[in-house]
Amino acid sequence: MNAATSLKTVVGSAASTAPFDLVRIRADFPILEITVNGKPLAYLDNAASAQMPQPVLDRLVQYQTREHANIHRAVHYLSETATAAYEGARRKIQRFLNAREEREVIYTRGTTDAINLVMHGYGRAFLGKDDEIIVSQLEHHSNIVPWQLLCEQTGARLRVAAINDAGEVELEQYSALLSPRTKIVAIGHVSNALGTINPIGEMIERAHGAGAVVLVDGAQAVPHFAVDVQSLDCDFYAFSSHKMFGPTGVGVLYGRPSLLDAMPPYQGGGDMIASVTFERTEYNVVPYKFEAGTPNIAGVAGFGAAIDYLSSIDRRGALAHEDDVLAYATERVSEIPNATIFGNARHKTGVLSFVLEGVHPHDAGTILDSEGVAVRTGQHCAQPIMDRFGITATIRASLAIYNTRDEIDVLVRALERVRGVFA
Ligand SMILES: Cc1ncc(COP(=O)(O)O)c(C=O)c1O
Numbered sequence: 001m002n003a004a005t006s007l008k009t010v011v012g013s014a015a016s017t018a019p020f021d022l023v024r025i026r027a028d029f030p031i032l033e034i035t036v037n038g039k040p041l042a043y044l045d046n047a048a049s050a051q052m053p054q055p056v057l058d059r060l061v062q063y064q065t066r067e068h069a070n071i072h073r074a075v076h077y078l079s080e081t082a083t084a085a086y087e088g089a090r091r092k093i094q095r096f097l098n099a100r101e102e103r104e105v106i107y108t109r110g111t112t113d114a115i116n117l118v119m120h121g122y123g124r125a126f127l128g129k130d131d132e133i134i135v136s137q138l139e140h141h142s143n144i145v146p147w148q149l150l151c152e153q154t155g156a157r158l159r160v161a162a163i164n165d166a167g168e169v170e171l172e173q174y175s176a177l178l179s180p181r182t183k184i185v186a187i188g189h190v191s192n193a194l195g196t197i198n199p200i201g202e203m204i205e206r207a208h209g210a211g212a213v214v215l216v217d218g219a220q221a222v223p224h225f226a227v228d229v230q231s232l233d234c235d236f237y238a239f240s241s242h243k244m245f246g247p248t249g250v251g252v253l254y255g256r257p258s259l260l261d262a263m264p265p266y267q268g269g270g271d272m273i274a275s276v277t278f279e280r281t282e283y284n285v286v287p288y289k290f291e292a293g294t295p296n297i298a299g300v301a302g303f304g305a306a307i308d309y310l311s312s313i314d315r316r317g318a319l320a321h322e323d324d325v326l327a328y329a330t331e332r333v334s335e336i337p338n339a340t341i342f343g344n345a346r347h348k349t350g351v352l353s354f355v356l357e358g359v360h361p362h363d364a365g366t367i368l369d370s371e372g373v374a375v376r377t378g379q380h381c382a383q384p385i386m387d388r389f390g391i392t393a394t395i396r397a398s399l400a401i402y403n404t405r406d407e408i409d410v411l412v413r414a415l416e417r418v419r420g421v422f423a
Contacts, residue, residue, distance in 0.1 A: 004055065020317025026402050028053040028309075029386035042407040047192045047220060047351055047398030048376050049242045052306070056246060059305035063298050067104075071272060071297055072288075086297050089304030089311040090287075096307050097237065097254055098228040104260070106253045106287040107295055109139030110143040111219040114238035115186070118215050119146040119265035119291060122236075125186065129155030131183040134212070136161040136169045137388055138191040138198070141381040145218045147186060156183070163388060167194040167343035174203065178210035185214045189221035193382040194343025195326075195351030204234050213259065219243055223400065224349045225319050229254050236388075241299065246306030250299035253290070260286040267292040320352060325399055329408045333397075336415055342389050353380075353394040356418060361393040364418045368395075371414035373407075 026032055031051045034041050037154055043051060063085060065151045069078035071086050093105045108114040127133070133147045137160055144158075151158050159182075161174035169187075178185075185207040190197050204214045215236040221227055223244040229237050238255040241247055265272055265283055269292035274282040283289045335340050338357040365377035369409075376396045379386045386392055397411060 017312060017314045020314040020321055020401075021264070022321060022404065025313065025318075026404075028055070029402055030057070032402060036372040036374070037370050038112065040410075041411045042371075042373045043401065044397040044407065044411060045374045045376050046223070046400035046403075047243070047380075047396065049248065050223060050245050050319060050400050051402075052245055052247065056302050056305040056307050060167055060247065060283050060298060060302045063301040067301070068298065070294055082297055083178065085301040085304065086295070089300045089307070091260050091419070092304050092307040092311075093252055097252075098230050099254055100230065101257065103286045104229075104257055106255060106260070106290045107300060108238075108251045108253050109249055109296070110240040110251035111140075111217060111238045112244070114236075114251055115142055115215065115217065116146050116185075116240075117253055117266045118184075119150050120186065120257075120266045121290065122213065123147075123150040123156075124153060125262075125264055127154045127156045127183050130181060131156040131301060132144060132159050132179070132181045133157070133184045133186060134159045134161060134174070134177050134179075134182055134207075135186050136174070136188065136198070137163045137384050138167070138169065138194065138196060139188050139382065140192050140217065140219070141383070142219075143186050143215075147184070148182045160384075161187075163196075163385075166345050167191065167196045167385075168345045169196075169198055169203070171199065172370070173232070175206050178206060178212065180211060182207070182210050182212040185212045186217065187214065187229070188217040188219075189259070190218075190224065190349055191343070191382070192220045192351065192355055192398075193380040193394070194345065195220075195348040195398075196343060196345035197347040197349055199347075200234075201232055204232060204329070213256075222348065224322060226315055235259055241303040241306060244306055245309055247299045247302040250296045250303050251273070251275070255286075257286065260290070263290075265289050265292065269293040308319065315400070319349075322399050322401060323404070325403050325405055325408060326350065326352060327395060328405050329399075329411070332408055332412045333415070336412070336419065339415070342385075342391070343393055348349065350399045352397045352399075355391060355394055356422075359418055359422045361395045363422070364395050364415070367418045367421060368411070368414045371410065373411050373414050378403065 067081045071083040213235040216234045218239040222239045234254045240251040272292040341354045361377035
């Protein structure tokens with residue numbers, strides 16, 4: 001369970017940061033003060049979207065009120081200011097990921113868009129009939145459906161690495177799927193439905209041994225622990241700002257420069273070109289080749305502030321705190337007589353998925369909401385996982401750095417109320 005100490009992808013936070021202080025962290029997030037249905041909010045839906053701290057909110061207001069113009073296009077003050085915000089955030093993200101160069105960081109609309117960029121830019125250019133793409137049974141639909149589309153368009157085949165009853169990828173079966181036909185391995189770093197942390201370094205090494213390129217869906221990893229793309233040695237890494245305390249509508253695709261250079265553009269339009277005539281268009285260099293049209297400049301400014309915020313806190317301490325709250329939640333929910341937890345991987349972070357026998361998760365969700373508790377109920381865009389366990393939906397409590405044991409107590413009391421209603 002203890003992700004903080006067990007993973008080589010977790011790197012220490014800067015020695016200069018103050019130790020993790022839950023009270024101070026909570027004070028940074030104004031939304032945590034609201035009441036819902038007359039009860040204090042217990043926000044346990046962070047895997048869907050996390051909340052924004054005050055510095056990110058301030059940055060958005062500052063950008064919109066004092067800095068906004070279009071980027072890269074004009075010599076006037078505001079355009080240069082907006083461009084500096086946009087490109088400055090790229091540098092922050094480069095450092096955050098320990099990427100070698102700024103051009104390895106491509107802005108997207110989010111994880112889904114980043115995966116689709118690789119599907120179009122790499123998949124359609126370099127895959128053909130009978131090539132294979134490996135995903136795992138743990139994937140979010142965003143890391144399944146684009147590959148199915150690619151298979152339809154190219155004649156490639158999708159292969160699926162199975163999971164065991166604990167919700168862990170079966171490494172030997174995964175290795176057996178790898179062959180010279182494998183061109184892409186697309187794998188989640190952390191499961192949004194079960195919280196499993198995949199042994200991603202090992203999986204990447206084995207995929208590279210077979211000559212495949214690896215895309216890691218890091219949407220649920222970056223909010224919880226530091227990720228170093230150089231030490232992972234992945235080819236692509238995708239994630240979203242809104243799950244890591246930034247605004248919606250923006251995300252990142254990290255890519256290995258040799259691959260990005262070889263890939264054709266994803267979309268055509270302004271900014272992604274060097275020159276255009278009716279006879280011939282020359283594309284801009286990476287990363288701009290993949291950033292057609294006016295991007296979400298305000299979102300990027302806020303994203304940069306979210307990176308600053310995460311970089312300013314003691315991330316090891318934050319992860320240890322989240323691990324503690326997850327362990328406590330696991331213990332408390334397993335004491336509920338009709339509760340079954342799904343996903344008991346040895347390495348987990350941030351997610352507790354469970355059902356209450358005799359209660360539809362949506363009904364439970366509605367009663368929890370009346371108690372001020374926000375959880376997600378349903379299949380969490382991961383229907384194959386539900387199918388694997390023979391269920392249709394779960395109740396998912398997902399954690400962020402600001403959640404507390406007290407909120408878990410509120411959740412458990414509300415679940416007791418649910419039990420009472422359906423007894
Ligand atoms: C593991 C995982 N991958 C991809 C996504 C899609 O992210 P977005 O909707 O921000 O594109 C999510 C969102 O929940 C996710 O949890």
